[in-house]
Amino acid sequence: MRVLVTGGAGYIGAHTSRLLEARGDYVLVVDDLVTGSRDRIPGIPVVEGNLANGSALQLETLMHEHRIDAVIHFAGQKQVAESVVNPAWYYEQNVGSVAQVLLAMERAGVTKLVFSSSAAVYGDASGAISEAAQTSPINPYGATKLVGEQLITACAAAWPLRAASLRYFNVGGAGTPELGDTQALNLIPICFEQIAAGLAPIVFGDDYDTSDGTCVRDYVHVSDVADAHLAMLDALPEQPGNTVLNIGTGIGTTVRTMVEAILAVSGSDLAVEVAGRRIGDPAAVVGVVDGIQDLTGWRARYSVSDIVESAWRSRQYFDGLSVN
Numbered sequence: 001m002r003v004l005v006t007g008g009a010g011y012i013g014a015h016t017s018r019l020l021e022a023r024g025d026y027v028l029v030v031d032d033l034v035t036g037s038r039d040r041i042p043g044i045p046v047v048e049g050n051l052a053n054g055s056a057l058q059l060e061t062l063m064h065e066h067r068i069d070a071v072i073h074f075a076g077q078k079q080v081a082e083s084v085v086n087p088a089w090y091y092e093q094n095v096g097s098v099a100q101v102l103l104a105m106e107r108a109g110v111t112k113l114v115f116s117s118s119a120a121v122y123g124d125a126s127g128a129i130s131e132a133a134q135t136s137p138i139n140p141y142g143a144t145k146l147v148g149e150q151l152i153t154a155c156a157a158a159w160p161l162r163a164a165s166l167r168y169f170n171v172g173g174a175g176t177p178e179l180g181d182t183q184a185l186n187l188i189p190i191c192f193e194q195i196a197a198g199l200a201p202i203v204f205g206d207d208y209d210t211s212d213g214t215c216v217r218d219y220v221h222v223s224d225v226a227d228a229h230l231a232m233l234d235a236l237p238e239q240p241g242n243t244v245l246n247i248g249t250g251i252g253t254t255v256r257t258m259v260e261a262i263l264a265v266s267g268s269d270l271a272v273e274v275a276g277r278r279i280g281d282p283a284a285v286v287g288v289v290d291g292i293q294d295l296t297g298w299r300a301r302y303s304v305s306d307i308v309e310s311a312w313r314s315r316q317y318f319d320g321l322s323v324n
Ligand SMILES: NC(=O)c1ccc[n+]([C@@H]2O[C@H](COP(=O)([O-])OP(=O)(O)OC[C@H]3O[C@@H](n4cnc5c(N)ncnc54)[C@H](O)[C@@H]3O)[C@@H](O)[C@H]2O)c1
Pocket: 006, 007, 008, 009, 010, 011, 012, 013, 030, 031, 032, 033, 034, 035, 036, 037, 049, 050, 051, 052, 073, 074, 075, 076, 077, 078, 093, 097, 116, 117, 118, 119, 168, 169, 170, 171, 172, 181, 183
């Protein structure tokens, strides 16, 4: 297959681009390199540019020139707090780029699309969450992902678009150290930062109705997430439509378990510090992932230990670079 990967120089996009290339697919990356880096994907052609505004014509030309069969659209901004401060820019970047990609695909006659959505579309829903759960984002970031999905669904009703929107749960780890996420603002990197500063990692709330009182989340290894894109690309239904699927392990892990694993891997003798609950944190959020498993046979292979250990190796790799 000949695949255009937007955001292919980013964290998940680079893992996926490398997997595509390794199995013999042709890969062309379009990326503005704002958070991405060419170093992650040596040997893969990169066209540098921002997709959000008015680039459909250039994209259409690229699709023709490179005889593209399918698009995986990763390009987007992902920081929840930033989206609250700067919502219009988030809509411009995240929804604008979906619109431009769809315009170019329609004009170029490219009909296969896999889109990076997020479990953020479920808002503060709690429990085991299937794709049928109500979507009710609680921040502009989640809203942009939901609008992106809706736009894709509308296009699939208008022209023969065969699409899938993948709602990732908590992505972590690194396939190889240099592919780690250097931009993430979530549990694992935040704990590493705290520990490096000699401060105890903080768990918010230990009085939830869960096995150890701390929140439960579904952590999925980035290599599994990347793999799911290849599986989905191969299994897109023949009929036009937008197949919405959760990407997670279906297994919940408590935040305390994660933090203790992070402390152990970093060789720290600091203890977990417990602070009060954060407003809006649901007790448990775990993906129901039967949908992707039934459709593609894909299932997550890596454990929470794999996620934490590979994230640690990646952190050491980047720390080494900054020292040298
Ligand atoms: N990492 C996660 O935990 C997670 C969870 C759910 C959803 N997602 C979504 O998955 C996608 C990839 O996330 P990631 O973690 O790899 O992030 P990332 O920031 O590492 O990668 C995004 C890539 O897209 C590029 N990019 C961003 N906006 C662009 C634009 N307008 N035009 C061209 N290039 C642009 C960046 O330079 C970067 O290379 C994003 O859409 C994100 O919202 C990520």
